[in-house]
Structure formats: C-alpha cells, structure tokens
Amino acid sequence: MRKISIFGATGSIGQSTIDLIKRAPQLYQVVALTGGGNIAQLAADAIALRAQLAVTAYEDQLPALQAALDGSGVEAAAGQAALIEAATRPADWIMSAIVGVAGLAPGLKALEQGTTLALANKESLVCAGELLLKTAKQYGARLLPVDSEHSAVFQGLVGEEISAVERIVITASGGAFRDWPLEDLKKATLAQASSHPNWDMGQRITIDSASMFNKALEVIETREYFGVEPDQIEVLVHPESLVHALVGFHDGALMAHLGAPDMRHAIGYALHWPERRDLPVARLDLASVGQLNFRQPDLARYPALAQARDVMRRRGLMGAVFNAAKERALDHFIAGSIRFTDMAEITARVLEQIETQSSLIDSAMTLDSVTQIDHIARKAADVAAAQSIG
Ligand code: NAD
Ligand code: MG
Numbered sequence: 550m551r552k553i554s555i556f557g558a559t560g561s562i563g564q565s566t567i568d569l570i571k572r573a574p575q576l577y578q579v580v581a582l583t584g585g586g587n588i589a590q591l592a593a594d595a596i597a598l599r600a601q602l603a604v605t606a607y608e609d610q611l612p613a614l615q616a617a618l619d620g621s622g623v624e625a626a627a628g629q630a631a632l633i634e635a636a637t638r639p640a641d642w643i644m645s646a647i648v649g650v651a652g653l654a655p656g657l658k659a660l661e662q663g664t665t666l667a668l669a670n671k672e673s674l675v676c677a678g679e680l681l682l683k684t685a686k687q688y689g690a691r692l693l694p695v696d697s698e699h700s701a702v703f704q705g706l707v708g709e710e711i712s713a714v715e716r717i718v719i720t721a722s723g724g725a726f727r728d729w730p731l732e733d734l735k736k737a738t739l740a741q742a743s744s745h746p747n748w749d750m751g752q753r754i755t756i757d758s759a760s761m762f763n764k765a766l767e768v769i770e771t772r773e774y775f776g777v778e779p780d781q782i783e784v785l786v787h788p789e790s791l792v793h794a795l796v797g798f799h800d801g802a803l804m805a806h807l808g809a810p811d812m813r814h815a816i817g818y819a820l821h822w823p824e825r826r827d828l829p830v831a832r833l834d835l836a837s838v839g840q841l842n843f844r845q846p847d848l849a850r851y852p853a854l855a856q857a858r859d860v861m862r863r864r865g866l867m868g869a870v871f872n873a874a875k876e877r878a879l880d881h882f883i884a885g886s887i888r889f890t891d892m893a894e895i896t897a898r899v900l901e902q903i904e905t906q907s908s909l910i911d912s913a914m915t916l917d918s919v920t921q922i923d924h925i926a927r928k929a930a931d932v933a934a935a936q937s938i939g
Contacts (some may be wrong), residue, residue, distance in 0.1 A: 557646035559584035592617035678773025700815035701806030724759035877930035
C-alpha cells in the first residue's frame with residue numbers, strides 16, 4: 550500500500566484527489582489530510598479514508614475538529630506547527646494543494662523527507678522555485694507538476710531532452726472577461742469574476758484566471774520547473790481549453806497535449822506516474838468539437854502577463870513579491886474594497902517599489918528571506934490598495 554498525504558484536502562484539487570483515492574482505497578494508506586475552516590468536510594474524509602491524522606490550519610478550530618473526530622481513531626491537530634509536523638510523517642506521495650504561499654513551508658518540509666511531492670500549489674514555485682528544486686535535489690525527492698499546463702508539458706517531454714526544446718506554449722481560456730469591452734473591466738463584480746467559462750476551480754484561482762494573474766504565475770512556474778529561458782515561453786488564448794500546452798522542438802515539431810478540462814487527469818498522472826492508469830475523465834470527441842481556436846493575448850486586457858516578464862528578468866525574490874502583492878490585491882478585491890482592474894495596478898506599484906527601495910530583494914533565497922519579503926510586499930500592497938480606494 551502506498552502511503553499518501555493530502556495538503557489542502559478540502560479544496561477543489563484536494564477533493565479531486567480524494568475522488569481518485571476513493572475509487573481504489575485498497576491501494577492507499579492515508580497518513581494525513583489537512584484543511585482550513587471546513588471542518589465537517591475534513592473530518593468526514595479523514596474518517597472515510599481512515600487517515601492517521603487530520604490537521605486544520607486554524608488553531609481556534611481544534612475543538613471543533615476534535616469533536617467531529619471523536620471516537621473515530623483519527624488524530625486531530627491544528628495550526629502551522631501541526632501542518633509542518635504532518636509533512637514530516639513518512640509518506641510515499643504528498644499532494645501539495647494548499648492555495649497561496651502558505652503551501653511553501655509544508656512543501657519544503659515534505660521534500661526534506663525525500664517524499665515525492667505532487668505540486669498543485671504553483672505559488673510555492675513562483676515564490677521559491679530555486680529553493681524547492683535545490684531542496685528536492687539535496688534530499689533525493691521528486692517534484693511532479695499538477696497544474697494542467699505543466700503536466701501537459703511534462704508529458705510532452707517524456708523521452709525527450711530539454712535541450713531539444715525550442716519553445717513551450719501554455720494556453721489560457723482567457724477567463725470570464727475575455728470578450729468584454731476593455732472599458733467595462735473596471736466595473737466587473739466579484740460574482741462575475743468568480744465564474745469560469747470552462748474549469749470548475751477554487752474561487753481564488755478562478756478570479757486569477759479572469760485577470761490572467763493565474764497565467765502570469767504559470768509562465769513563471771514554467772520557467773522555474775523546466776529551466777527554460779523566459780523568451781522560450783509563450784501564452785496563447787485558447788477559448789475551448791482542450792489543448793493544455795504545446796512543446797516545440799528544434800526540428801519544428803510541435804507536440805500538443807489535449808484532454809477534457811478536468812483536473813483529475815493531471816492529478817491522476819502525478820498519482821500513477823511513471824505509469825498511466827485508467828482515469829474517470831471524459832474522452833474527447835474531436836469531430837463533435839469541430840474547431841479549435843487560438844489567438845494572442847491582449848496585454849492591455851491582461852497586464853499581469855507583462856509583469857511576469859519583469860519578474861522573470863529580475864528573478865531571485867521578485868517572484869515572492871509578485872505573488873504576495875497579488876494575494877493581497879485579490880483579498881482586497883474579494884472584500885469589495887478595490888476594483889478588478891486595481892489588482893494589476895497594485896502589483897505593478899509594489900514590484901516597482903520593492904525592486905528600487907528594498908535591500909532585502911538581493912538576499913539569497915531561503916525560507917526566511919522569502920517569508921520576510923512576502924510580509925513586506927503584503928504591507929506595500931495594503932498601502933497601495935488603500936490609495937486606490939475612491
Ligand atoms: P481551494 O481554495 O479550493 O482550496 C485550498 C485549500 O487550501 C483548502 O483545503 C484550504 O482549506 C487550504 N488553505 C487555504 N488557506 C490555507 C492556509 N493559510 N494554510 C493552510 N491551508 C490553507 O484551492 P484550489 O483551487 O484547490 O487550488 C489549490 C492549489 O492548486 C492552488 O495553488 C491553485 O493555484 C492550484 N491549482 C488549482 C487548480 C484547480 O483546478 N482548482 C488547477 C491548477 C492549479
Ligand atoms: Mg493551470
């Protein structure tokens with residue numbers, strides 16, 4: 550039996566992972582499940598999967614979790630230290646599906662145990678790609694991509710040398726506002742930004758798809774994970790979301806990865822890697838799809854894409870600055886205190902300010918320096934958000 554843990558088990562990726570595990574429970578021994586405030590879901594899954602341990606990230610939720618697990622034999626724990634401790638429990642495979650930079654410390658700890666880490670949590674690669682890859686190498690651990698585009702590229706590279714790659718194209722649906730008149734974007738509401746044309750995902754990544762902050766993070770993720778140069782990475786708007794990525798080789802060949810927009814494909818590929826097993830995903834009927842469309846992204850509509858290029862040019866801790874500013878700008882948009890279009894203005898301002906004014910930006914990348922610059926960027930984003938009100 551393979552020992553597995555799922556960080557962010559109550560979220561969209563976590564639930565899709567659990568769906569796959571529940572289809573073949575005899576193959577897995579579940580070590581730890583972690584979640585946030587959805588205690589009922591966390592406890593129900595921990596009991597159903599006979600997990601050793603369930604952890605909520607929030608200390609004040611411990612009594613509720615203990616009550617929900619009473620008599621089940623599942624251990625309950627809460628808080629940041631408990632999350633880190635859960636990552637040290639021996640496992641063969643860990644799903645990293647916490648949203649945001651909060652996934653970084655448990656992910657690093659898991660890699661330090663030599664565990665295979667299936668990485669949905671793209672923010673940790675954006676903030677600390679160099680550190681994650683170095684840690685994986687040092688401890689003989691493996692990082693497997695779970696983001697659909699990166700899983701697609703990873704699959705396109707099977708049997709190939711990265712030196713044979715000329716370019717990597719990742720696709721974007723264009724999000725909720727791809728066909729809106731530009732001048733209407735500033736009036737976009739939270740409800741409008743929270744609905745995705747093709748994918749069913751967590752709220753934060755759905756809004757990030759409308760703004761293409763998600764694609765901006767993914768461009769940086771591509772650079773970090775595959776080690777290619779920024780100008781080898783292209784983004785194409787592909788409204789059907791059926792081609793997830795393409796790998797272009799020096800001989801002109803372009804290998805595309807197609808599939809239904811269902812994250813259980815990328816999760817299942819990482820779960821069974823290096824094998825392929827049957828997965829409960831819809832099979833594409835291309836004749837009934839008929840047409841696939843592609844177009845260049847409009848940088849005026851998606852300023853985050855150009856910001857990602859600046860971040861990659863500067864590297865080091867700039868990824869952590871960009872992600873932190875984006876996370877806070879998104880918090881403010883969700884809270885209703887800023888407009889949709891203010892988010893990219895805030896990240897632009899924070900990037901510029903920290904690059905020119907903070908000496909910390911040149912520090913070596915450690916969990917500590919990433920955490921410090923993350924705090925500084927969050928504060929700067931809060932100031933910028935307060936200035937954009939009205
Ligand atoms: P979600 O919001 O649905 O779930 C997030 C999970 O993280 C929940 O279990 C939540 O309880 C937990 N969490 C939130 N804040 C936390 C904190 N501070 N500390 C500890 N745990 C915390 O998110 P999601 O859509 O499942 O996305 C998870 C990750 O996967 C993100 O990094 C996202 O970018 C990435 N991803 C998601 C999809 C998708 O289809 N949903 C696709 C590709 C990549
Ligand atoms: Mg993706």
